Amino acid sequence: MIKIEELRFGENGLIPAIVTDYATHKVLMLAYMNEESLRLSIEKELTCFWSRSRQELWVKGETSGNYQHIVSIATDCDRDTLLISVVPDGPACHLGTESCFDYPLYQSENRSDFSLEALMDLIAGRKAEKKEGSYTTYLFEKGLDKILKKVGEESTEVIIAAKAQDKKETIYEIADLAYHVMVLMIESGISLDDIQKELASRHVIDTKIKQEKMT
Numbered sequence: 001m002i003k004i005e006e007l008r009f010g011e012n013g014l015i016p017a018i019v020t021d022y023a024t025h026k027v028l029m030l031a032y033m034n035e036e037s038l039r040l041s042i043e044k045e046l047t048c049f050w051s052r053s054r055q056e057l058w059v060k061g062e063t064s065g066n067y068q069h070i071v072s073i074a075t076d077c078d079r080d081t082l083l084i085s086v087v088p089d090g091p092a093c094h095l096g097t098e099s100c101f102d103y104p105l106y107q108s109e110n111r112s113d114f115s116l117e118a119l120m121d122l123i124a125g126r127k128a129e130k131k132e133g134s135y136t137t138y139l140f141e142k143g144l145d146k147i148l149k150k151v152g153e154e155s156t157e158v159i160i161a162a163k164a165q166d167k168k169e170t171i172y173e174i175a176d177l178a179y180h181v182m183v184l185m186i187e188s189g190i191s192l193d194d195i196q197k198e199l200a201s202r203h204v205i206d207t208k209i210k211q212e213k214m215t
Helices: 035-044 116-128 135-142 144-163 167-188 192-214
Strands: 015-021 027-033 048-051 056-059 068-075 082-088
Touching (some): 027 035, 035 056, 116 135, 116 192, 135 144, 135 167, 144 167
C-alpha cells in the first residue's frame, strides 16, 4: 500500500483526482484534493475535494445529496495523480448528468469499435424515430407483448443449441437473445448501467458469502 506521504502534491499543494464509477468504470469527474481533503475522504469514505475557486474544502453531495462512496483509491507510477473508484448516489456533474465527460469532441470512424452502449443507443433511436423497414422499429410498434414473446422464443433457441452442445449455434442464439433483451430494456426504461450496478452489488454479496464460509 502506498502512503500519503509518498504522493507528489503540486506546488499549490493539490493533486488531481479522477473519479470513476465502481460498477461501470465510467469516468465521472475530475477534481483536486489536498492532503487534508484526501485524509478526510479516507476517514469518511466519501469524496472530499479542495475548491480552487472558493478556496475551501467541499464534500461531494453535501448540497445535492449525490454523495460518492469510496471503494478504492489508487495512484499512478509518478505518484502525482489519484484514481478514485466510487459508488455514486446520483449524477456527478452539477448539470445533472451522470458524468462530466458526456460531450464528445472527436471519434475516429476507422477505430470505432462495437460496444453494447452504441447498440443500445441505436435501439433507442429506432424507438424514438420510427425507421421504415426496421425490424427493431417493428418490435416497438407491436408493443411489449410481442417483445416478450420474442425473448421467450430466443431463450428456447439458446437452450436447444446449448443442449446439442453446438457452440457456434449457441453463440448465435445468445446474441439473438441479448439483442431482444436489450429491446425489452429500452421498452422498459432499463439502462446498461442499471444491470451493471445490479451485477456489481451481487458480486459484493457473493464475496462476503465466500468469506463467511471460509471463517
